[in-house]
Amino acid sequence: MTEVPLPLTVRDLTADDLPVCGWAGSGVPRGLDRAARGEADYLVVCGPSGLPLATGGVDWTKHPDAGELYQLHVHELVRSAGVGTVLIAALEQRIRDRGRDRAELGVDVQEPRPQRLYERLGYTAYGSEQVGWDQLQPDGSHRPYTTTATLLRKPLR
């Protein structure tokens, strides 16, 4: 196998990113709106071209003393290379910078792989809840999707 170093930068999502973030789902434009209202921070991880390889947000509204990570997406072409871990670390730093001491997130019970990643990064499951969102279909359309989410949290100090 040949390995290529991939310099990554993390920054806030901008309107210029939206046309090239279609792969990340319909929640990305809403993330930009929520960031403008101060309800969330919404980040992108970019490769050397400056184009986003990953997107994800931290929601400030659900827990007064924590931030909730949401809508984490790494482009499928660069998964399992550490990009998601970089994104999660940057979102956790935003939570610390805001003076909050806990990260929360919910993970679909139908998708065991992300939960393994979060547990390896120090998250612990403590409950579950019913959730739903618009899910991107292979044909580019979106369809409502409901499921049970396992709730995880991680102390940040």
Ligand SMILES: CC(C)(COP(=O)(O)OP(=O)(O)OC[C@H]1O[C@@H](n2cnc3c(N)ncnc32)[C@H](O)[C@@H]1OP(=O)(O)O)[C@@H](O)C(=O)NCCC(=O)NCCS
């Ligand atoms: C979940 C998700 C965000 C993780 O992103 P990612 O970039 O693949 O995550 P990482 O590469 O940091 O870690 C994932 C795997 O790569 C491995 N890995 C981490 N760094 C690595 C590296 N430098 N080289 C090779 N593998 C590495 C990890 O061990 C982990 O292994 P696993 O597949 O057994 O869990 C991504 O898979 C995704 O977008 N999934 C679809 C949407 C989704 O499910 N979002 C989560 C909602 S809660």
